[in-house]
Amino acid sequence: MNSSATGRWGLRFLGLGYIAVLLIAPLILLFYKTFEEGLAPPFEAITSGDGLHALKLTLLTVVIAVPINTVFGVICSLLLVRHKWKGNWLIDAAINLPFAISPVVIGLSLFLLYGKNGWFEPGLAEAGIKILFSTPGIVLACVFVSVPFVVRETVPVLQEIGTEQEQAAETLGANAWQTFWRVTLPAIRWGVAYGVVLCTARVLGEFGAVSVVSGNISGETQTLPLFVEKNYENFNLPGAFGAAVLLALLALVVLMAMNLLKRKEAA
């Protein structure tokens, strides 16, 4: 073994060690703790009324927030890349806001808009619409925090494919909608899909913003991450660990989907 090979193995060991200690070990411990006394206690805790409700609410949030951000993300990417405009840098910067700002702050700002004495509160109250401490508020918070993902993944792909294919479609008689649907979207589909996967993972696990706007009412406005926290605080460890494992498994499925997409893209 020459010195460069030694160095390579050294680096590999360092990288793997880092991942093992910081990422893998806690997860293994979590799984171990959860199933220490068999499958029954965590399973019962999750399938209790509140646990099941939390799971449903979380999935509902994903089903609403992710499509909204996908459609918005694709439109926004097209605006940024295809329609050169002086104000584009502003849109670009604004989209990064949720990355930069703490989710708790986002939750609080939603409070100021929709909460008591908030800007929109009078109108909404009149119409009988409740945003805070209910599902709409949770969805809103999740949409906010997961805005950047689809845009960030789609913009580079759009830039890379260039405009020639779209122009070719135009010369062949396709209108703007046909061009988008038949040429642009298929060309950027892996980028969009990648963004959707990341967006889903984020919405699944969102805690900070949701905990501020939801009120964390068991069986009503409690998502899975909030369920984990509440059970942990109440020393209901089987419940907390069970739900945590469930969340981790959901995230793993999402990540696996992402890896499959990556492989498909490379092919």
Next chain:
Amino acid sequence: MGISVEGAGKSFGDFQALDDVSIEVPDGSLTALLGPSGSGKSTLLRAIAGLETLDTGRVTIDGADVSKTPTQKREVGFVFQHYAAFKHMTVYENVGFGLKIRKWKKDAIRTRVDELLNLVQLPGLADRYPSQLSGGQRQRMALARALAVQPQVLLLDEPFGALDAKVRKDLRTWLRNLHEEMNVTTIFVTHDQEEAMDVAGQLVVMNQGRVEQSGSADDLYDKPANEFVMSFVGEVNRLGDSYVRPHDIEIVRDRDEKTEEAMVQRIVALGFEIRVELVLGDGTEVWAQLTRSEAQRLELQEGQIAYLRPVHAKSFNGSPPSNPRGASTPHGSTDGDDAEVSAAA
């Protein structure tokens, strides 16, 4: 369908891409827009397709003003330098794209696509993806795609620019034959004067956003309107105020009143052609193109003194040409009767 562009102007920021350009392309012709990069030739082509909006001027196709018509309604076939293949579609889907947009029946699309794939010599490749084709095959697929919708005019933007030399030559011949067969009015953009002369019946030479001259290859070569055309279309030597082609320099052994003394610097044998590099008394370097037998007859040696007699020298600034036998051409001397393309730049 004839194409005419009148007074076209277009700028990108400070850059004037087109400056009052007018061209006439007769119905059924094959015309080349020839010029160096940045001369505006691609912009002009894109403006005809509607992919670029003109600041001033208008575009007419078959007598109808299409300046305000969007690209998808102009019925132009456009071929891009880098093919612009739809990568996620098979060859079949690529070629049939325009027909699908026009809501043709499946059977009709199949018949037409098969017909076109035969025409562009790609039969049997219908189910391949563009990434599985060579550059030349991709460009032929792109051409089939453009022809599928039976466009009024065919526009090719440096169609062979990304291909290697051999494929390029084959495709040139093939394009010329195809044009004879289809007879659709075709404009193609190139920076390669040999390619333009080889393929096109009419040439429009552009430079810095303007048309310098248009006409047949012979017109441009024998009667260039200015220095730019003379030096862009073919090789050229500069002798004082006049220009002379390397094959129009005679080398003689004995001096007379029409010759200039020069020293032979280098003799390069390029097969049939012999390239003789000389330096004049005032230090001007010129080169002459001789045939092998001419060179042998002269028994030229590097370092010897020889006498040059330029024939057909041209001068473009009003001063008389250095050689009385030379056919001097005043500005804009395009022969209106012969040239099917006339420019009013």
